[in-house]
Amino acid sequence: MTPIIREARAGDRSALIRLMGALNDFETEIEENRADASAAAEHFAWVEGQIEAQGGVMLVAEAQGRVAGFICYTFEEDPGAFVRPEYRRHAMIWDISVDEASRGQGIGQLLLNAAETHAKASGIGEIRLYVLEGNARAQRIYREAGYRNYERLMSKRL
Template identity: 35%
Template structure:
C-alpha cells in the first residue's frame, strides 16, 4: 500500500513538478498565451502559488494538485505584474490578452477551484477524489457555503466524477470562434453545496 497525504502548499524543490503537472493538464488552454511550449512551461512553473494549492503526495512524491482562488489570486499568478517578471513586454501583452479570456473570479461564500491535475501514473488511484474531499474540507473549515469548479466539454470523465460527487451545473458558457484557439468550446460551471 502506497502512503498518500494531502496538504496545503509545496516546497521550492517541488515547484518544477507542480508547474509541469499544471502545464500538462491545461496546456491546450494556456498555450495560445505563449510563443512556444518551453516559454509557457517556464512561466507556469514560476507562477505557481504554494499558498493557493492543495498537494497530494504518494510516498513523498507529488502525484496531484488542486488549485483554488483566495484573496484575488488563483493557483497560478498570471497577472500582468507576474508575467512582466519573466517575459519581455510584447510577450507579456500577448499572454495577458490571451489569458484574460480564461479568467475566473472569486465569489463570496464559495471556494472557487483553479484546476485539479493528477499525474498520469496515478489516474484511477483516487487522487482526484481525495483532492476534491480536501478542497471541500478546506472550504468547510473556512465557513464557506459551497465549492465551485468549471469543466470543459472535452473532459467528460471529469464531469462524471464531479456529478457523482454532488456537483450540480449552475451556469454554462461557450467561447464561440475562440474555441478553436483554446482547444475547447463549451464549459460548465458546477457548484456543490456543503453540509453545515
C-alpha cells in the same frame, strides 16, 4: 498506500509545474485555444498570485515521497445584488491534476474532498469549478462527487 494530502511547499514547485504542463497538454487535445505545457510556469505563477491576493490553498497529494497530484482554489465573491449576500462568497477551483501513473487510484477524489474540507473550515459554504465542455471524464468525476451545473459559459469563435 494512501497518499498524504498537504499544503504545497516551495520544494514542490517543479513537480507542480510539470503537472500543470501535463494538464495544459491534455486540454489542448480538447480545446484548440488552450496553451500547451510551455505556458505551465506562467500559469502556475498566475495561480500563486491569485491565491496570495484573494486567499486560497494549493494542496498536493504525496505518494511514496513524490507529488502525484495537486488542486488549487481561491476565495471569491460574486459582485452585485444578483446573488443573495449569504451565497456570494465561495471557493473557486482553478486547477486539479493527477500524474498519469497515479490516475484511477482515487487521488483526484481525495484532493477534491480535502479542498472541500479546507474551504468549509474557512467558512465557505460553496465550492465551484470550471470544466471544459469536451472533458467528459472530468464532468463524470465531478458529478459523482456531487457537483452540478451552475452556469454555462458559451463561446463563439470569430
